[in-house]
Amino acid sequence: MRIRWGVCGLVIVLAVVVLGACAKKKPPVARPVPPPPPMEEPVTPAKPPAPPEPTVEKPVAGAPMKEDSMASRSLDDLNRDSPLRPLFFGYDSAEVSAEGQKVLESNGELLKKYPSWVITIEGHCDERGTAEYNLALGERRAVAARTYLVSLGIAAERVKVVSYGKEFPFDPGKTEEAYARNRRGHFVITAK
Amino acid sequence: MARTHWLTALLVTAAGTAATLALQGPPQQAPPATPQKPQSEISLTITGDPGSLPRYAVPDFVPLTNDPETVAAARTIGQVLWDDFAFEREFSLIPRDTYQSIPAARSLTDVPFDRWRELGVDGLVVGTVEKTGKDFRVVTRLYQAATRQTAFGPKEYVGPAANPRLFAHTIADEIHQNQVALRGVARTKLAFATDRDGERVGDTVEERSVKEIYISDYDGANQRRVTTNRRLNITPSWSPDGRAIAYTSYRRGFPDIFISLIYQGTLENPTKGQGHNFLPVWSPDGTRLAFMSTRDGNPEIYVMNRDGSGIRRLTNHPENDVTPHWSPTGPQVEFTSNRSGPPQIYMVGVDGLGLQRVTSESYCDRPTWSPAPYNEIAYASRTGPGYDIKIIDMSSREIRQVTFGEGSNESPAYASNGRHLAFMSTRSGKQQVWTISRLGKDLRQITRAGNNVMPDWSK
Numbered sequence: 001m002r003i004r005w006g007v008c009g010l011v012i013v014l015a016v017v018v019l020g021a022c023a024k025k026k027p028p029v030a031r032p033v034p035p036p037p038p039m040e041e042p043v044t045p046a047k048p049p050a051p052p053e054p055t056v057e058k059p060v061a062g063a064p065m066k067e068d069s070m071a072s073r074s075l076d077d078l079n080r081d082s083p084l085r086p087l088f089f090g091y092d093s094a095e096v097s098a099e100g101q102k103v104l105e106s107n108g109e110l111l112k113k114y115p116s117w118v119i120t121i122e123g124h125c126d127e128r129g130t131a132e133y134n135l136a137l138g139e140r141r142a143v144a145a146r147t148y149l150v151s152l153g154i155a156a157e158r159v160k161v162v163s164y165g166k167e168f169p170f171d172p173g174k175t176e177e178a179y180a181r182n183r184r185g186h187f188v189i190t191a192k
Numbered sequence: 193m194a195r196t197h198w199l200t201a202l203l204v205t206a207a208g209t210a211a212t213l214a215l216q217g218p219p220q221q222a223p224p225a226t227p228q229k230p231q232s233e234i235s236l237t238i239t240g241d242p243g244s245l246p247r248y249a250v251p252d253f254v255p256l257t258n259d260p261e262t263v264a265a266a267r268t269i270g271q272v273l274w275d276d277f278a279f280e281r282e283f284s285l286i287p288r289d290t291y292q293s294i295p296a297a298r299s300l301t302d303v304p305f306d307r308w309r310e311l312g313v314d315g316l317v318v319g320t321v322e323k324t325g326k327d328f329r330v331v332t333r334l335y336q337a338a339t340r341q342t343a344f345g346p347k348e349y350v351g352p353a354a355n356p357r358l359f360a361h362t363i364a365d366e367i368h369q370n371q372v373a374l375r376g377v378a379r380t381k382l383a384f385a386t387d388r389d390g391e392r393v394g395d396t397v398e399e400r401s402v403k404e405i406y407i408s409d410y411d412g413a414n415q416r417r418v419t420t421n422r423r424l425n426i427t428p429s430w431s432p433d434g435r436a437i438a439y440t441s442y443r444r445g446f447p448d449i450f451i452s453l454i455y456q457g458t459l460e461n462p463t464k465g466q467g468h469n470f471l472p473v474w475s476p477d478g479t480r481l482a483f484m485s486t487r488d489g490n491p492e493i494y495v496m497n498r499d500g501s502g503i504r505r506l507t508n509h510p511e512n513d514v515t516p517h518w519s520p521t522g523p524q525v526e527f528t529s530n531r532s533g534p535p536q537i538y539m540v541g542v543d544g545l546g547l548q549r550v551t552s553e554s555y556c557d558r559p560t561w562s563p564a565p566y567n568e569i570a571y572a573s574r575t576g577p578g579y580d581i582k583i584i585d586m587s588s589r590e591i592r593q594v595t596f597g598e599g600s601n602e603s604p605a606y607a608s609n610g611r612h613l614a615f616m617s618t619r620s621g622k623q624q625v626w627t628i629s630r631l632g633k634d635l636r637q638i639t640r641a642g643n644n645v646m647p648d649w650s651k
Contacts, residue, residue, distance in 0.1 A: 129555070130572055131602065135440075135447070136491035137512065167403070167424055
């Protein structure tokens with residue numbers, strides 16, 4: 001059975017990964033965090049965000065981002081070529097996968113490095129669910145991502161959430177790949 | 193006779209900015225200008241041949257003045273009235289292109305009855321249109337063609353010339369009431385969310401289309417914009433009195449519930465930004481709203497008074513409870529929940545008691561309980577890659593399918609007499625609003641510009 005309750009899913013995934021044991025529904029707990037990856041290396045998104053529309057300046061794919069440039073860049077520039085990686089979800093799921101945890105951990109490190117940043121996590125869904133139900137699902141995804149970030153020590157007030165359901169797909173295609181790209185927690189820096 | 197006033201109100205936008213749109217309410221029903229003929233006071237119901245519907249003809253109305261506006265209005269009223277009758281299927285409508293050989297009536301009484309009889313007409317609607325200043329004066333009469341007796345009217349309507357269709361809608365509703373005791377929906381309206389204006393959300397680096405709330409007549413005419421905040425505005429719900437629309441708006445960057453009073457041009461925000469609030473729906477008496485909120489951590493169903501006071505939580509489950517709708521007599525709220533697996537329809541008392549599961553299918557959403565005399569819930573049900581509209585009879589729990597697999601069909605909303613549903617369909621490519629009878633017939637496309645979703649039908 002698919003576990004949809006984000007926090008519960010998180011706890012279970014952790015339990016399976018870390019303890020190799022079954023887990024029951026528990027209140028959210030701070031995960032024992034592995035040592036943060038060294039931040040000398042700039043974060044290169046494994047899955048770059050959806051290509052922007054033609055009017056938007058294209059980022060150089062895979063180009064490493066210079067950290068020292070972060071401080072001088074405008075919010076729009078930062079978000080256009082975001083150092084915060086999107087988090088992807090399974091179909092009809094708000095469960096943060098093991099891979100998703102890695103994404104959140106790297107995003108969390110960046111947030112620790114730039115403690116003035118305030119972000120919004122947008123919950124997005126693919127088009128296969130209904131528009132109404134997806135408003136709830138998108139909220140769950142954003143909240144699940146936020147909960148994990150907070151468990152990593154990011155102050156809750158720095159992380160806002162918003163659900164856009166399936167209203168703003170990143171990829172208009174009707175393929176599995178497009179759907180997968182649209183099931184995401186999308187990070188937007190709203191203050192720096 | 194009770195006099196109802198033309199409501200020539202300004203539809204000011206939710207943002208309170210410009211957009212001045214004149215909307216008309218029901219036409220003033222002035223007393224008949226001519227003395228009532230004795231037979232018009234006799235209640236005469238026109239019947240057809242045994243076992244078949246009465247056959248109606250609705251020719252163009254007769255312009256009494258020769259200006260182009262009046263001539264055009266006379267034609268429009270005849271056509272729209274024909275369409276309104278055809279929509280409810282209480283009469284068998286004789287096609288208008290077969291009327292060409294019949295000379296037009298010269299007045300309400302100078303009618304070539306014998307020619308209409310030859311066409312097999314049982315009921316004949318005759319009307320006149322006259323321009324009086326900025327108004328039209330319309331007089332109509334329903335004849336039994338065989339006997340030349342009057343079944344309805346003569347009745348006079350006076351109202352602004354700007355919207356001749358409204359005369360036809362009013363006459364249609366009154367003749368339906370008079371002849372078959374049907375509460376017609378010709379003067380009802382639809383609300384929906386649309387991206388047709390091609391505007392973009394201003395403060396994101398992604399190219400994102402705004403959605404604004406629009407309204408239209410039930411047949412898709414007179415489409416007008418209600419919101420202008422250039423954000424996401426979705427899930428409109430008509431207040432029972434038809435004067436307000438509640439909806440989910442991201443106008444402040446996060447989802448919250450707003451109410452636009454469309455004739456006053458004012459805006460209310462009952463939830464006041466407390467948490468994230470979605471999917472408002474009105475109670476049948478218009479005093480309360482049910483909605484979904486994540487204010488306590490995860491999506492749950494709540495009810496509140498219209499002014500935002502008295503908020504009460506109806507559901508309490510760690511899974512998603514979403515998409516509420518109020519039962520027609522008020523004691524229950526149906527909603528969608530994934531508490532037992534994929535999303536299904538449930539219902540619960542407004543006291544939070546008596547939770548009951550309604551569907552067991554692969555994926556269901558947007559439950560909408562029909563008005564009386566029907567007792568059924570329409571919903572979107574996954575039938576393949578997309579969805580179809582299905583209806584479950586709440587007495588027998590029998591399920592019937594209304595749409596069949598052309599594109600995806602979602603977000604059903606009943607007309608106030610329960611005989612038709614508006615819904616969103618992708619059958620023509622983009623997302624559009626369509627209407628269909630509850631028996632799955634008489635499909636009509638309502639919108640064509642841009643994408644149009646989440647329709648609601650006024651009471």
